[in-house]
Amino acid sequence: MMGSSRVWNPCHWTLWLLFVSCSCAFYVPGYSVKQYSDGEPIPLLVNKIFSDHTQLQYAYYDLPFVCPPSGNSHGGSPFGSGQSVSLNLGEILRGDRIMTSDFQLHMGKNIECQALCTQEVGRQDVKWGRQLIREGYVAEWIADNLPGATSFVTVDRSRKYYATGFKLGSQEVSPADGKSRTFINNHFTLVIRWRSMPGGGKVVVGFEVYPKSIRAEDHEANGCPRNPHDPHEGLELRIAPNVARLRELYPGSSYIPDDDDEAYDDGATIKIPYSYSVYFKEENGVDWWSRWDLYFNNQDDNSTTHWFAILNSLIISGVLGVAVYVIWSRTVQGDIRGRGDGAMDDPKVKLRAERKGASLLEQETDVERDGDLSDDGGVEDVSGWKLLHGDVFRAPQYSGLLAPLVGSGMQLLFMASGQLVLSCLGVLNPSFRGGFVSVGMGLFIFAGLFSGYFSARLFKTFGGVKWKKNMLITAVLFPGLIFSLVFLLNLFVWAQASSTAIPFSTLISLIALWLLIQVPLVYAGSWYGFTRTPAWEYPTKTTSIARQIPPQPWYSCSAQGILLAGLPPFAVLFIELLFVFTHLWQDKSSYYYVFGFLSAVSTVLLVTISQVTIIATYSQLCAENYHWWWASFLTGGSSAAWVFGYCVWYYVFQLHIEGFVSGLLFFCYSLLACAVYGLLVGTVGFLTAFAFVRRIYSGAKVD
Structure with a gap:
């Protein structure tokens, strides 16, 4: 703190960090429990589609190859399907577009099959659908505030976890000709997991979606496929070309370019029948209070790495803490004790400091005029940072x-x-x-x-x-x-x-x-x-004439020195930063929810930045350079440059983002995030240096 003179003790905040890191297990999933009686409707909302390979998202009902909302109301709701749900600011900024749908879910009522619609899709819409499937887009639906999830099990089959959303389709390589075929999912099996509450109602504790592709020929007149849960050949998202036109364009060749529009009839379409099944499963092993755990339960495997990140940050901060302790206890405190609290007010000390910054000719003239000062042994001890008392607080x-x-x-x-x-x-x-x-x-x-x-x-x-x-x-x-x-x-x-x-x-x-x-x-x-x-x-007065700054070492107040000072804070942060990047850019279907570990690492980060800034500021003052204001701010924020470099490395070697706009969004938002981070930690470094400089030049506690 700005006015505190107590030296930082590693043992104090180490115990605090261990306590904070355990807070990742505490979780408040909501503010009220929604209970359903048998037969009560459960609204199903559709949201958006997203992909790990691009930063562009699309509203589900903006897709031309899905069933459009009919506008009919279901389950006694006054709102028809296709109505937008009120969103908070955060939902809008993250790209959510939640709307009511035509899916009908009633608590405890299983549906073997229910036809939704048959959508007729043109060639351009088919091409866009194929592109979305190739880019790995998944759709997000919501029931009882739970996103529809794809269920997975661990390798040892010991536990289950969820990934938000389900795939729009799949790609397979044909064994006959080796060509890639794109299939669209048009039948959805919805599994609602519930459990009874003491009052007699039922609560939803899980929402799983199992999509499936079933070709149109396997559907009956009512729009439902025959035996929807049996194996079926998938519905390929493809419009057959005009054979006669092919022979004209490519005589004697079996190769057909997909982007050659001339090989296809004008107005050619494909019909996609959509249907769904609903099943309610009792799940007594999951409480309503912990129903979200499966969405981030797969992060438990990485807890060892999180603890390693905390240990790594503690070691780095501890080493820097020793350096700060040496500066404070042996150098600064020793200098203050050696000079006495009133040494800065000694006129001989002030004159010596002024001479130190004067030109050589002026200094020689002063020495000839006041030669008695050179024989004063006490004044000869004035050197380094103490010479700056008249300039250190210059604006x-x-x-x-x-x-x-x-x-x-x-x-x-x-x-x-x-x-x-x-x-x-x-x-x-x-x-x-x-x-x-x-x-x-x-x-x-x-x-x-x-x-x-x-x-x-x-x-x-x-x-x-x-x-x-x-x-x-x-x-x-x-x-x-x-x-x-x-x-x-x-x-x-x-x-x-x-x-x-x-x-x-x-x-x-x-x-x-x-x-x-x-x-x-x-x-x-x-x-x-x-x-x-x-x-x-300020504990000292500023002189009217600024002193001359002697030649500086390469590491003092230079771009190289400032960048070098940003390495220790970046080393504290980069392990946890990898998890943040993975969930933010690469694996959007899962949630980052180990904020206890992130808080612990962030606390150590701020301590490390304070330590680095103190060391850099003291070194600069010892080099008789009083321009520490901006230097401390830039030193504190210098780790942002390393974080941005890490973003570039992550984009080149870890991400598979496609498209100019997605790349532009990544780099611009990364630059913006690094600027925000740099401004925050730069402020911490500046305030730390301000408190440190005031303290060493006062010799007493300041407000």
């Missing part, structure tokens, strides 16, 4: 930019801390769909108070006067850059007709939240921080 260049950046960093720090705490407590969980983004947005807007306060008070400390201008920069700079980048990316996504695109009405709502709520909060925080609170006091 930095571009202080009008540094203060808003630190204010925005405090805003992000409050938001991230709140999200991690609520996630560890189980408030933010998969059942609260979109809650992580929605709550994060709310915390960010509310934290405008902290942003304005810290920015204004730091601006006042730097000697600034126009606090309203500083407030405006704080309120507009960082949010404005984020909004501009998201808007530009949204133009590319809009062109792809993807549900990933943010609706125009949502963009207007975000602007309203920004200008009508956050900006006034930043103004209120800035007004209080500038007019009602004093500036942070």
Whole structure:
């Protein structure tokens, strides 16, 4: 803390980290239990399709080859199928488009087969469907707030786990000609797992979807396939070419290009019959309170790796902690004891420091004039960081930019801390769909108070006067850059007709939240921080003439040194970062839910950044360089450059993203995330260095 003089003790927070890391097992799946009586309808909602190979998502009912909603109401609902469900901000931003459907589910009522529709699909829609299946798209349906899941078992068959969604179709290689064939799933077996409650009602504890492809010839007149659970030949998503036209275009050849539209009849279509079955299975081994565990139960196998990540971070932080302890106890404290609390006020010490920064000619003239000072043995001990007492608190260049950046960093720090705490407590969980983004947005807007306060008070400390201008920069700079980048990316996504695109009405709502709520909060925080609170006091006075900085070593305040300082924090983070990237970019069907481990690693990360910044700042001061303000901020945020480099490596060697727009989204959002991360940890580094410098130049506890 800024005014604390107590040295960090590794034993204190080690026990705290072990406690926090266990919080990943605590989980609040919802706020109310929905109980059903026999025969009561269970609404089935359709959402979207997504793929691990691309960042573009599409609303399920936007697909031209699926059954469109009929508009009829089912189960006594006043809303017909195809009606959009109200979504929170987080759901909209993550691309959800939830709508009511024509599927009819009633508690305890099994359905052997129910025809849904027969959809007639043209050639262009068939080509798009084949492309989606090749890219591995899966569909997400929702029943009782549970996403329809594909069920898997571990290799030893000891337990079962879920993956969200089910595949649109499959690809097989024909053994006859070796060509790839694409099949579309058109029959769905829905399994609803339930258990009884003490009050007599029934609750849903599982929702599984088993898709199947059945050719049209195996369907009867009522639209249902004969014996739907028996083996059937699949329905190939393909329109047969015109044989006569083929002979004209490719005489004597059996090769038919799929993209040659001239080989197909105009208006050629294929009919796809859709049907479904429903079965209710009693499941007494799963409680309603733990029904979501199967969606992230497969992460238990990686718990050893998470513990290794924590151990790795503790070792790195411990080594750096020893270095900080040596600096503090042997060097700084020894210097303070050696000089006494009033040494900085000694006129001889001040004169010696001024001479150190003067030119050689001036120094020789002063020595000839005041030669008695050279014989003062006590003054000869003044060296290194103590010589900077008259310059160390000189206002930095571009202080009008540094203060808003630190204010925005405090805003992000409050938001991230709140999200991690609520996630560890189980408030933010998969059942609260979109809650992580929605709550994060709310915390960010509310934290405008902290942003304005810290920015204004730091601006006042730097000697600034126009606090309203500083407030405006704080309120507009960082949010404005984020909004501009998201808007530009949204133009590319809009062109792809993807549900990933943010609706125009949502963009207007975000602007309203920004200008009508956050900006006034930043103004209120800035007004209080500038007019009602004093500036942070400096323990030494700044001289009128800046001293000359001697030649610096390569590692001091240089790009190479700053990047090198970012390696230890990145080493603390990169193991856990691999899991975050896997669930964010590569395996979207599963949920990242080990926030206890992430909180532990994040805590060690902040401690490590503080340690690295203290070491770098002290080394810079010992080199008689008083430009530590920006250097501490950049040193704290330098690990963001390594994280972005890791993003590039992950894209090249781990991901299989296809398409220009998907690649653009990956790199732009990665750059944006690294900028947010760099601003947050850079603020932590700056505040740590500020507290450290104030402390060593005061020799006493400061406010």
